Amino acid sequence: MAVSRPGIRDVARLAGVSVGTVSKVFNPSGAVTIRMTEATRQRVLDAAEQLHYTPNYGATLLRGQSSRTIGFSLSLPAEVGAMYMSDYPREILNGLGRAAEAGNYQVLLIHGGDYRNYMDIERIDALVILGFRVINNARQADMLETFQRFNRRQYPYVVINNACDALPIPSINLDNRHGMELVAGLIRRKGYASVGFVGELTANPQRHHLDRENMLREALRGSSTDCDPKYSLNGTVHGAPDLPRVGLYSHADGMEAVRLLHSRGTLPRCLVCGNDHIAQGVICAAAQLGLRIPEELAVIGFDDLAYSRFFNPPLTTVCQPFEEIGRLAYEFVIRKLAEPEYFAQVEIKPTLIERSTT
Amino acid sequence: MAVSRPGIRDVARLAGVSVGTVSKVFNPSGAVTIRMTEATRQRVLDAAEQLHYTPNYGATLLRGQSSRTIGFSLSLPAEVGAMYMSDYPREILNGLGRAAEAGNYQVLLIHGGDYRNYMDIERIDALVILGFRVINNARQADMLETFQRFNRRQYPYVVINNACDALPIPSINLDNRHGMELVAGLIRRKGYASVGFVGELTANPQRHHLDRENMLREALRGSSTDCDPKYSLNGTVHGAPDLPRVGLYSHADGMEAVRLLHSRGTLPRCLVCGNDHIAQGVICAAAQLGLRIPEELAVIGFDDLAYSRFFNPPLTTVCQPFEEIGRLAYEFVIRKLAEPEYFAQVEIKPTLIERSTT
DNA sequence: CTGAAAGCGCTTACAG
DNA sequence: CTGAAAGCGCTTACAG
Numbered sequence: 139m140a141v142s143r144p145g146i147r148d149v150a151r152l153a154g155v156s157v158g159t160v161s162k163v164f165n166p167s168g169a170v171t172i173r174m175t176e177a178t179r180q181r182v183l184d185a186a187e188q189l190h191y192t193p194n195y196g197a198t199l200l201r202g203q204s205s206r207t208i209g210f211s212l213s214l215p216a217e218v219g220a221m222y223m224s225d226y227p228r229e230i231l232n233g234l235g236r237a238a239e240a241g242n243y244q245v246l247l248i249h250g251g252d253y254r255n256y257m258d259i260e261r262i263d264a265l266v267i268l269g270f271r272v273i274n275n276a277r278q279a280d281m282l283e284t285f286q287r288f289n290r291r292q293y294p295y296v297v298i299n300n301a302c303d304a305l306p307i308p309s310i311n312l313d314n315r316h317g318m319e320l321v322a323g324l325i326r327r328k329g330y331a332s333v334g335f336v337g338e339l340t341a342n343p344q345r346h347h348l349d350r351e352n353m354l355r356e357a358l359r360g361s362s363t364d365c366d367p368k369y370s371l372n373g374t375v376h377g378a379p380d381l382p383r384v385g386l387y388s389h390a391d392g393m394e395a396v397r398l399l400h401s402r403g404t405l406p407r408c409l410v411c412g413n414d415h416i417a418q419g420v421i422c423a424a425a426q427l428g429l430r431i432p433e434e435l436a437v438i439g440f441d442d443l444a445y446s447r448f449f450n451p452p453l454t455t456v457c458q459p460f461e462e463i464g465r466l467a468y469e470f471v472i473r474k475l476a477e478p479e480y481f482a483q484v485e486i487k488p489t490l491i492e493r494s495t496t
Numbered sequence: 497m498a499v500s501r502p503g504i505r506d507v508a509r510l511a512g513v514s515v516g517t518v519s520k521v522f523n524p525s526g527a528v529t530i531r532m533t534e535a536t537r538q539r540v541l542d543a544a545e546q547l548h549y550t551p552n553y554g555a556t557l558l559r560g561q562s563s564r565t566i567g568f569s570l571s572l573p574a575e576v577g578a579m580y581m582s583d584y585p586r587e588i589l590n591g592l593g594r595a596a597e598a599g600n601y602q603v604l605l606i607h608g609g610d611y612r613n614y615m616d617i618e619r620i621d622a623l624v625i626l627g628f629r630v631i632n633n634a635r636q637a638d639m640l641e642t643f644q645r646f647n648r649r650q651y652p653y654v655v656i657n658n659a660c661d662a663l664p665i666p667s668i669n670l671d672n673r674h675g676m677e678l679v680a681g682l683i684r685r686k687g688y689a690s691v692g693f694v695g696e697l698t699a700n701p702q703r704h705h706l707d708r709e710n711m712l713r714e715a716l717r718g719s720s721t722d723c724d725p726k727y728s729l730n731g732t733v734h735g736a737p738d739l740p741r742v743g744l745y746s747h748a749d750g751m752e753a754v755r756l757l758h759s760r761g762t763l764p765r766c767l768v769c770g771n772d773h774i775a776q777g778v779i780c781a782a783a784q785l786g787l788r789i790p791e792e793l794a795v796i797g798f799d800d801l802a803y804s805r806f807f808n809p810p811l812t813t814v815c816q817p818f819e820e821i822g823r824l825a826y827e828f829v830i831r832k833l834a835e836p837e838y839f840a841q842v843e844i845k846p847t848l849i850e851r852s853t854t
Numbered sequence: 855c856t857g858a859a860a861g862c863g864c865t866t867a868c869a870g
Numbered sequence: 871c872t873g874a875a876a877g878c879g880c881t882t883a884c885a886g
Contacts, residue, residue, distance in 0.1 A: 145878095145879060145880080146879065146880065146881095147879090155855085155856080156855080156856050156857060156858095157857090157880085157881090158855085158856075158857085158881085158882080159855070159856080161880070161881060161882085162881095164880095165880095165881075172855065172856095173855075174855065175855090178855080190616070192613050192616040192617045193617060193879085193880070194558065194617060194618060194878085194879050194880065195557065195563075195617040195618055195619040196554055196555070196556075196557030196558035196559075196560075196563075196618060196878080196879080196880090197554070197558050197862090197878070197879035197880035197881090198554075198617075198879085198880065198881085199553065199554030199557060199558075199880095200552065200554035200555050200557075200558050200862050200863065200864080200878090200879080200880070200881090201554075201861085201862055201879080201880050201881040201882080202554075202862095202880085202881070205553075205554075207604075222590055222594075223586055223589065223590055223593075228581055228586045231581065231605075232580055232581055235581075235605060235607065236580075238607075239607040239608065244604060244605065244606065244607070244610075245604075245605045246565075246602060246603075246604050246605070247589075247593060247602065247603045247604070247605060248602065249593065249596075249597040249602070250597065252602075255550050258501075258548070258550040259550045259551060259552060259553040259556075260552060260553055260554060261553040387802060387803070389803060389805075389806040393806070415803070415806075418803060418806045419806055421808050422806045422807070422808050422809075422810065425808045425809065444745060445745070445747060445773070445776060447747075448747040448751070448773075448776045448777055448780045449780070449808070450779050450780050450783045450807070450808040451780075451783065452780065503862095503863060503864080504863065504864065504865095505863090513871085513872080514871080514872050514873060514874095515864085515865090515873090516865085516866080516871085516872075516873085517871070517872080519864070519865060519866085520865095522864095523864095523865075530871065530872095531871075532871065533871090536871080551863085551864070552862085552863050552864065554862080554863080554864090555862070555863035555864035555865090555878090556863085556864065556865085557864095558862090558863080558864070558865095558878050558879065558880080559863080559864050559865045559866080559877085559878055560864085560865070560878095
């Protein structure tokens, strides 16, 4: 980096044009209304090539109005560690990344609490935050204050999985209730006699697991299916180890849940799982116990990860369109960039994918 | 962004100090040797807080020497699409990201061919490239030229899975041969009568699958195991569809391979798979055919993804320490940043994890 | 299109 | 520590 690099004046000198012209060549969408012939443009490009000139990013950023960068923040609770991308954040990122690429934006991964000031310093134009809703989040008060500030300044940001109920924030949320209604419909059709729900076996689980369990129970109201709580394990479980969170994976929770329910004699006919990781653990443990799926135990997941169709057996699950969600997040902030008053809370409808575990 | 934001002079005025002092507070490791009392520092911080001042990133970048940003590039071939992060890149990114976070660096995801000039424009301090070696890579010549330029300028970069044989480039590579020797050792111990290899069923597969098949065959030389090519499917397969690459997933290749080998009557006693995705597909298809694993068909994977231990049955596989590789990549470029002459080609030894598919 | 210049918001060297 | 200033490498407004 110590090497003295050519500047815009060097290129201008070599090409025999003014610096304004060079600037315009490298900044065609800028405010300056210089018009030039293709021959002039080519002469500038040739000179730049010859000198190995590239515009300095810091200077461009300082003078220009855009960093052409979108931040992506995993606002994880402290116990997970600030940087841990599991399967579904990765799929959202793929959708966001491809949309950004098409729009000539880059994606900056932002660790930990840093996301709070990247727009202040103009390092990013917009921010996509992936919410992570747990029962006890030490960062809740801090997030509330941050989002209030963002709103006051009309920053272009959006939260996927709204993690802040106390405030109306721009967000993209999955309609969990609709998802559980689809699941309940399947259970009624199949006529399973009993149903349980498996979430995370920890005192501080993600809230959507608790929500989904409640919504499932409500959707099954009036049916002949037995939903007694004894069939379910979700959150703090007496007699179960509080499983340490390893990254964002929860396969082990599914395995442990099956073992516990089985040993207690309360394994239901069908287990609905808070996500596909848990379902994979459930299938793994059930197979080890010699249970046939779906004849003796039906399993329903939630998420439809890229590889859930290759489970043994292939998983029946609720499909979240993750890449689509990533793309929508991109479009959301781009629109907000153009319309400072724009506000929305987008709701996404999941679908049900029936495979071989039901 | 139209709002006029407070500058360093505003803070200096309010705190009753010089701009140099403010700069030093926000830039403690800078070259200037201003010393101040804790009381002065606190006064500056209070003034900044009151004005909601944050240093402008563009100006800092222009004047300073570091962007404190490391680029991460997935140099995928065009047919995959420029932005597609599958399982193992994600795990490498997690390792890189956490190391970067600890070192106060950010990670910028770089799409497509852009990685070629991000160091030129000083947008990033260093670059980690994840190589993707296919038989025919249209970008090969371009990569060669790029790496030559990087070497000439002593840029801090490192390639994980060296994708450019024609040039000595700083790299971190897995010792595939060692991995396949471990696999061969297991096969000898188990005494499997016949062994095949399943890679990607496409005319343009990843080279490491072909390498691994060859290395396996060499490692089994002299054993009683039958390695006849009829048991293997890797690359172009006559009679098989050329499976379109969906992202970087290859589960479908594993499924298709089992169906084909089975219908031809050449399913071996043990299938070694080019990666765990293929292994998952193999298990899924074998179960559908009613084959018992491992009694009738043994399966060995490669990678040890985070969830391979939860396959049904849990997968025996060669373990790549992906997060460790990400961390090593970080340390590599940080060292190169400090020692411009530093060069290395690091080799990583995989280990064998025996679970229930053998 | 040119050419000379202001200024973005910082860091740093300098004289005190 | 202060205070005034140069300068990083650009973009842009201005007069021609």
